[in-house]
Amino acid sequence: xxxxxxxxxxxxxxxxxxxxxxxxxxxxxxxxxxxxxxxxxxxxxxxxxxxxxxxxxxxxxxxxxxxxxxxxxxxxxxxxxxxxxxxxxxxxxxxxxxxxxxxxxxxxxxxxxxxxxxxxxxxxxxxxxxxxxxxxxxxxxxxxxxxxxxxxxxxxxxxxxxxxxxxxxxxxxxxxxxxxxxxxxxxxxxxxxxxxxxxxxxxxxxxxxxxxxxxxxxxxxxxxxxxxxxxxxxxxxxx
Ligand code: NAD
Numbered sequence: 001x002x003x004x005x006x007x008x009x010x011x012x013x014x015x016x017x018x019x020x021x022x023x024x025x026x027x028x029x030x031x032x033x034x035x036x037x038x039x040x041x042x043x044x045x046x047x048x049x050x051x052x053x054x055x056x057x058x059x060x061x062x063x064x065x066x067x068x069x070x071x072x073x074x075x076x077x078x079x080x081x082x083x084x085x086x087x088x089x090x091x092x093x094x095x096x097x098x099x100x101x102x103x104x105x106x107x108x109x110x111x112x113x114x115x116x117x118x119x120x121x122x123x124x125x126x127x128x129x130x131x132x133x134x135x136x137x138x139x140x141x142x143x144x145x146x147x148x149x150x151x152x153x154x155x156x157x158x159x160x161x162x163x164x165x166x167x168x169x170x171x172x173x174x175x176x177x178x179x180x181x182x183x184x185x186x187x188x189x190x191x192x193x194x195x196x197x198x199x200x201x202x203x204x205x206x207x208x209x210x211x212x213x214x215x216x217x218x219x220x221x222x223x224x225x226x227x228x229x230x231x232x233x234x235x236x237x238x239x
Pocket of ligand 1: 015016017018019020021022025026027028035095096097098113178179180181182183184204205206207208209221222223224
């Protein structure tokens with residue numbers, strides 16, 4: 001989604017690659033810092049795109065096709081069910097570029113690192129739905145130039161929606177991080193902002209992360225188990 005969700009939610013959930021792992025989308029920290037066998041510097045930086053655009057396009061084309069062949073898991077489903085109850089009182093901020101939250105039914109999703117399913121034109125800056133593979137180079141639907149890049153935020157680029165995220169973190173009652181290693185900034189610092197403004201903080205992750213100590217509570221386990229459990233508690237307690 002595009003930034004501009006409006007309102008201050010009671011609950012802000014930050015998700016990372018770990019929530020999609022059980023759907024069959026590999027995380028990269030768990031693979032020794034490689035993303036599908038590639039060094040991040042070789043596929044997820046503006047410099048890599050400048051030096052070897054075909055390799056970068058091929059990498060994201062493969063990710064886009066892989067994500068299209070998998071399905072949301074019970075963790076995505078649980079967050080969609082929570083939104084059905086809470087409406088505007090829930091905001092999901094995701095670092096993921098897949099669309100598994102949306103396919104589970106979530107609508108209030110802010111993709112701070114962009115989306116595999118969208119493209120940005122380097123000639124006219126128009127952002128639109130990906131027409132499929134970006135190799136060999138389809139034309140932009142707006143200006144006709146063949147200068148499309150994935151609409152994802154690479155290392156060294158500015159994430160989307162930071163002003164809106166800051167407002168949500170400052171106003172929310174509860175901040176929950178799910179399946180994120182806490183190694184990528186600025187998302188790794190969201191827990192500190194939320195707790196500085198008085199929010200309860202909870203981490204749900206497979207293993208302790210680099211930021212576990214910043215959370216008031218941390219629960220370890222598979223996202224497909226711990227997320228539905230937590231959502232069940234919220235719905236029962238009506239908080
Ligand atoms: P990460 O790969 O750095 O860390 C993944 C975290 O998830 C780890 O802490 C790990 O313990 C946890 N985890 C693994 N399996 C889990 C499970 N089944 N249940 C719960 N937790 C589990 O991911 P990150 O912190 O999101 O940072 C990686 C960056 O890479 C992000 O910026 C993201 O854009 C990108 N990325 C995205 C995807 C995706 O879109 N699905 C996949 C890989 C990388």
